[in-house]
Amino acid sequence: MTQKTAAIIGGGVIGGGWAARFLLNGWDVRVFDPDPEAERKLSEVLENARLALPGLGRVALPPEGRLTWHATIPEAVDGAEWIQESVPERLALKRKVYQAVQAHCDAGAVIGSSTSGFRPSQLQGCATRPEQIVVTHPFNPVYLLPLVELVASPQNPADMVARAAETLRGLGMHPLQPRDEIDAHIADRLLEAVWREALWLVRDGVATTEEIDDAIRLGFGLRWAQMGLFETYRIAGGEAGMKHFIAQFGPALKWPWTRLMDVPEMTEELAEMIAAQSDAQSGHMCLRALEQQRDVNLSGMIRMLADQGWGAGAVQNAHDAARAADAGLVRRLEDVADLSRPILTVNRAVPPDWLDFNGHMTEARYLEAFGHATDRMMELIGCDRGYVAAGHSFFTAESHLCHVSEARLGTPITVTSRVLMAGPRKMHLWHEMKSDERLLATGEHMLIHVALDTRQACEVPPAMQGALSRIAAAQADLPAPGRGGRAVGHAPQPG
Structure with a gap:
């Protein structure tokens, strides 16, 4: 390339x-x-x-x-x-x-x-x-x-x-891509409208800079982040939709709710007032600390949105999907290069909100990463979203995690996965998490195939059972995992 x-x-x-x-x-x-x-x-x-x-x-x-x-x-x-x-x-x-x-x-x-x-x-x-x-x-x-x-x-x-x-x-x-050229494009024109109104609110003593920021970041800003303006208002119209919203709130366009077209003069006095209030709001944090806090917040928000396939998260999902093959991740069993080796199921880095008070990855996130590995193994054998929507899935009945080494902020992590046993109703998985060649953790999981209407165990269908058995047979000659089958804190007991 x-x-x-x-x-x-x-x-x-x-x-x-x-x-x-x-x-x-x-x-x-x-x-x-x-x-x-x-x-x-x-x-x-x-x-x-x-x-x-x-x-x-x-x-x-x-x-x-x-x-x-x-x-x-x-x-x-x-x-x-x-x-x-x-x-x-x-x-x-x-x-x-x-x-x-x-x-x-x-x-x-x-x-x-x-x-x-x-x-x-x-x-x-x-x-x-x-x-x-x-x-x-x-x-x-x-x-x-x-x-x-x-x-x-x-x-x-x-x-x-x-x-x-x-x-x-x-x-x-x-x-x-705007349909035509226009000064300040689209987004900055919207930002400028909010900015001008905010200047009036500060100048007139209605609200401080912090109070205005709270109105945005604790309220409509979060709605805008995942739905934008028009879709938010459509929901506000209830079952009748946007037409009802416009009929209800359209007359407000003639009411004196905004001074949008009457822009305050940016006098030295107003500039000093805004600067002083901003210092009181955020002056205790240096620029770098503010930037890092912003990045933690945005990273977590966008990944949360990605879990829902929504807004900025949908863009990230598309980027991940385009990158998956280059990162060694596959979605079809026939695309796995060598079934006799553990299968790469996770390849990512540790994000800021995966850390605990010790500064390393919290135990819940180890399980989350292994959960993503299990999801990919399920997908490889045909248990994808379509299969689940049709009424069947796997439930995890038991998990055993061993935390071997620390994973800190930005640590690159991979998870490789094995099928230890493929029963008529069960799938026994083994995951190993590493950073380069350093072992970070292991996860052992027993999953039961269930019918979602009864929430009871049932037989794995033949095609899926065949895929599971194929992986298990190909990996049968791999050494048994040393921590497999262990009780908490103890080595396996003979007999």
């Missing part, structure tokens, strides 16, 4: 986030930024990303790409197939950067701009090849949040935009 290369022009907060997103998805990254502190700042962003992003999904990311720093734009863009511009929001500066980039980059490379406000036609104004430039506006932290606004102008060929969208999806992102 040809190694992909991205060039990052401007390595600040957004550029650094882009660098992390590309780098941790296996791209080589070439960075240009004249700021003498740029390398330090970007390294701190990368440190955050390395802790948060690998644990976001249930499939291991590819090996990290190579990061290099370059003294000039020509050096940085040489050989790059994607060039991401993240310089300050000054149109003249951005156009100057494009002239330097296009004089030395490949004519087929995508040039994406992180601009939050300029339209692509504005950016293309003085370009040598205007068709090469699109808006790719992300959200901070770029390495975690999947949304990116991909905005094109009539100058951009459809196939080039489609290629850009495919690249972004390959990074685990969701390209949102």
Whole structure:
């Protein structure tokens, strides 16, 4: 596979986030930024990303790409197939950067701009090849949040935009493509509306910055995170749906509930008031601590949403599915390369919310990881969602976990699985969790095949029994697991 290369022009907060997103998805990254502190700042962003992003999904990311720093734009863009511009929001500066980039980059490379406000036609104004430039506006932290606004102008060929969208999806992102150019695109216009109203609430003494943040993060912000605006309101309409909601609340559009079009002047007094309230709210935490707490929260939320196949979690599930084969995970028994060896069933990293107060993986998460391994073994023999929906499944009757070594934040873990016994109604599994070659834990599980309507044990169907027996027979010559069959704290007793 040809190694992909991205060039990052401007390595600040957004550029650094882009660098992390590309780098941790296996791209080589070439960075240009004249700021003498740029390398330090970007390294701190990368440190955050390395802790948060690998644990976001249930499939291991590819090996990290190579990061290099370059003294000039020509050096940085040489050989790059994607060039991401993240310089300050000054149109003249951005156009100057494009002239330097296009004089030395490949004519087929995508040039994406992180601009939050300029339209692509504005950016293309003085370009040598205007068709090469699109808006790719992300959200901070770029390495975690999947949304990116991909905005094109009539100058951009459809196939080039489609290629850009495919690249972004390959990074685990969701390209949102507005139907037309508009200042500030879609998301920032919505954010700006909330921001302007919030300024009035602070200025008029109605609420503090912390109280406004609580209104968002403890209420509608969580709803928006998994349903957005219109779907949330549709549910608010009850069984009658959106029409009922509009009929009930439509008249409120004429009521003085907002001062949206009357923007307060950002006076020094108002700026000082906001700054002071923000200091009181969050000043006890340094920037790095705030970022890390944010990442823990977002990582857990997105993975929770992934469990439901919803919102940002659905995007992550699609990215995991695309990565599964490269990470050595298969979903069909016929795709297992060698049945005589333990089967790889989990390949991931330990995320932040899997830690306990000792700073290592909590015992419940060991069981969760082994549970995912059991799920994959069930899937391999045909006990998938469709089979369960049809009325049968396996229930775990007994589990025995041995915790051998610590797994800390970011530790890469794999689980390999064996079938020790395939009975008419039973499946006896053995899992081993490792980090590289270091054994972390073992799990022994006895599962019973059940009919879901009666919740009683029943015979495993012939095709599934055949798959189970096939694995058990192929693995029969493997050495018996040393901890298999042990009682708690004791070696197996003779007889």
